[in-house]
Amino acid sequence: MSLREQKKARARRDILTAASTLINALGYERAKMRDIAAAAQISYQTLYNYFPTKALILQAILTEDVAQTRSEIDALLNRYDGDVLKALDGINQLRLDIISHHDRNLWRIIVIDFFREQPEAGGVFQAIDQAAHRVLEDLFNTAQLAGDLDANVDTGLLADTVFAINQWATTNYVMDPAIGRETLLDHLRTQHALLVGPYLVNRGPAP
Numbered sequence: 001m002s003l004r005e006q007k008k009a010r011a012r013r014d015i016l017t018a019a020s021t022l023i024n025a026l027g028y029e030r031a032k033m034r035d036i037a038a039a040a041q042i043s044y045q046t047l048y049n050y051f052p053t054k055a056l057i058l059q060a061i062l063t064e065d066v067a068q069t070r071s072e073i074d075a076l077l078n079r080y081d082g083d084v085l086k087a088l089d090g091i092n093q094l095r096l097d098i099i100s101h102h103d104r105n106l107w108r109i110i111v112i113d114f115f116r117e118q119p120e121a122g123g124v125f126q127a128i129d130q131a132a133h134r135v136l137e138d139l140f141n142t143a144q145l146a147g148d149l150d151a152n153v154d155t156g157l158l159a160d161t162v163f164a165i166n167q168w169a170t171t172n173y174v175m176d177p178a179i180g181r182e183t184l185l186d187h188l189r190t191q192h193a194l195l196v197g198p199y200l201v202n203r204g205p206a207p
Helices: 003-026 033-039 044-050 054-078 084-100 104-115 119-145 155-175 181-199
Strands: none
Touching: 003 033, 003 044, 003 054, 033 044, 033 054, 054 084, 054 104, 054 119, 084 104, 084 119, 084 155, 084 181, 104 155, 119 155, 155 181
8 A cells, every 4th residue: 555545544544533433422413524624633625525425424434333343243154053043143233233333323314314315325235235145145055055954945035034134123223212132132033033943954962
C-alpha cells in the first residue's frame, strides 16, 4: 500500500471512529456532519469527499461490524462438531452480536431506509444477506458430507428456508424494542428444531 493509500485509509478510520463515538453518545439524529468532521480533526469538505451523507457513514460503520463478525462465524464453522442445531444457535448469537454492538435504533434506521428503497441502506443488507446465506449453505454442506444431515436433502433449499426464518426474526428484533435477545433465540431454536431436526442423522455414540 502506497503512502497516499495509507493516509486515505487512516483518514477513513479516523472518520468512522469519530462518527461512531459521536453517534453512540448523542444519537444518530443529533450527531451532525460538521461535528463528525471536527471530532476527526479534518475539514468538512474532506469529510464530504469521503462520505457525502451521514447515511453512508452509518452504512460503513455497520458494514464493518458485519465483516468483523464474519471471521468469528467462520471460526465457529471450523469448530463444527456434528451438532447442526448447536451450530445454528451459535450463528444466530453472533448475528445478534452485530446488532448489539451499537444501539439497536441504528439498525432500525437502516431497516426503515431499506424499506423506503434508500440506496445507502442497500449495501448493508446486501453484505449481511450474502454472508448469512453463504454461512448456512456451508454449514449444511459440511453436515451432509459428514453424514450428520440426510444425504437427500437439498442443502441450498434448506439454507434458503432457514435464511428466510432468520431474516424475518432479526428484522422483527430490530424493529420492536420489546423483543428480548433470549426470547428471539428461543424462538429460533424452536423453529430450527422443527425444520432441520427431521433431516438430522442420529449416528449414535462412537464405537
